Amino acid sequence: MLPLTVVGALVAGAALAGCGAQRDDDVYTVLNSSTDDSYHGWDAATLARCSKQLGIGIQQQSVPAAQVMTKSLRMASSKSLPDVIQFDASEMPTFAEPGGLVDLRSLGLSTKDIPQGIVDFGSYKGTYYGAARTVNTLALFYNKDILDKAGLPVPTTWAEMQETAKKLTQGKQYGIALSAGGAEDGVFQFTPFMWSNGGDESDLATQNVAQALDYWKSLLKDGSLSKSTVNWTQADVNDQFMAGNAAMMINGPWQVETLNTKKNLHWGIAQIPVPKDGDKSVGPLGGAVLTVPKTDDTARQKTAAKIIACMSSEKEQISYARNSWMVPANEKAAALWRKEVPELDALADQVATARSRTAKVGARWSSVSLALQSAFQSALTGQSSEAALKKAQTRATSGN
Incomplete structure (x- = not known):
């Protein structure tokens, strides 16, 4: 990992300078770590449904999990940040610390029906920056x-x-x-x-x-x-x-x-x-959270939040959980999922008491x-x- 001072300079520069690179007004980008064929396919299907629902184009850009942070920082330095970044929850605070992420609640995203432990999982210093679709634990x-x-x-x-x-x-x-x-x-x-x-x-x-x-x-x-x-x-x-x-x-x-x-x-x-x-x-709670990186394009940030809302809807959470065997973050979705996969009931119980590694x-x-x-x-x-x-x-x- 780069020193926090370097991270801060890159992220703050991106937030102040804006997007920089030319963008297609109707095409939005989601950066994630879904390089595995199965996960890439599941996310592609989710984004296709959300694209149709929102009437916009959504492109998936996938890099290995260990490269999401460095890729995000390079894009920040070149002022070409994606609209949505899916960070491992343990890495999210590194980008949030220097002010690189937008408070999702300020963009209209609700934490209703999400257990407090999972809200904390996507939060940094009490601010909700990352929406989880599914979570996992051991x-x-x-x-x-x-x-x-x-x-x-x-x-x-x-x-x-x-x-x-x-x-x-x-x-x-x-x-x-x-x-x-x-x-x-x-x-x-x-x-x-x-x-x-x-x-x-x-x-x-x-x-x-x-x-x-x-x-x-x-x-x-x-x-x-x-x-x-x-x-x-x-x-x-x-x-x-x-x-x-x-x-x-x-x-x-x-x-x-x-x-x-x-x-x-x-x-x-x-x-x-x-x-x-x-x-x-x-x-430990594990998994990724969907975040909106801060730029000066507030209109795109609001649309990015709509993409996250769609990707983390109850319906999409259950669909993703069926494929990945993870536990839906939403309590109502998790209750339905438990009935579908009773053999993993103990995992859902473990999730109920799990907590974030970065909470303290x-x-x-x-x-x-x-x-x-x-x-x-x-x-x-x-x-x-x-x-x-x-x-x-x-x-x-x-x-x-």
Whole structure:
């Protein structure tokens, strides 16, 4: 990520200078990360319906997720910003901080029937900048056949999960798989353990956070978790689960389409186990939000808001959720979706208690994430959790 000072200069310049490049008055652009053929097709269908409904042309421009921010900044510097930018919600504050986004409420978009946690997910310092169509979070996926054969129930607490994972570890099969790699995947997977144990990203050097990291270390020590976990992405974890190399895994609904390609794999999901009975399982809200970048063309901004309103309507949310296996952001849409896919009911329950990674630290999240990534690599390869997290907090505070 570029330094915030550089981001601020580019974004502020775009907002003050306007659009710059010549535009077709009846063609609007949506920048997203839908490079995958399936997602690109689903979004193309959505935009075609919205184009017809609004009587305008809408073009989709897709780049890899890691490039959305840099692409947006380059377009800001050349004064050619798109009309709508779909940011990962964890990146949105970086663009909002220097005043680069328009308050969606000021453009007439309502947050009625959207849970407060999801409103916060698309907000920065109390201002609603990003509308989510669907959201996701993590859950515990388990192989029904393996657990049934062993006569074991689905674990609900850390102690139960550790015991179950240990019993299911045999031969090439590990009890559980998760991503603890040095990237955002690992941090995303660590947050439910940190938060459910009372830990907080605003202070990593606490016993609550150390206990969560020690729990991961205990799974490694038992041999229930592969040492390769420090290199695995969430896609790698799913590959291990599908190959029968893991009886359980921590992962998200974006894997369901792939899981369902293996017809003899009977899987189920449950909420992520908590430290002890009675604790709340708090996972991270994931997904993207639709935003309107600030320029001096207020008329286009208002039309951009109409595009977002169409894309995030109840009907379109359900359509997108059916395809992507994500959970609709709108409560009414989510209730209908639950009836359609009862096998993912536990995921909807997990979403209900989930929260945004940027809610407490805002644009500082990228520094916190990088610090945690380094801490995982150190702690899971020998350093004490306390020492690794103390160093991580220093790094997160300094931003280096």
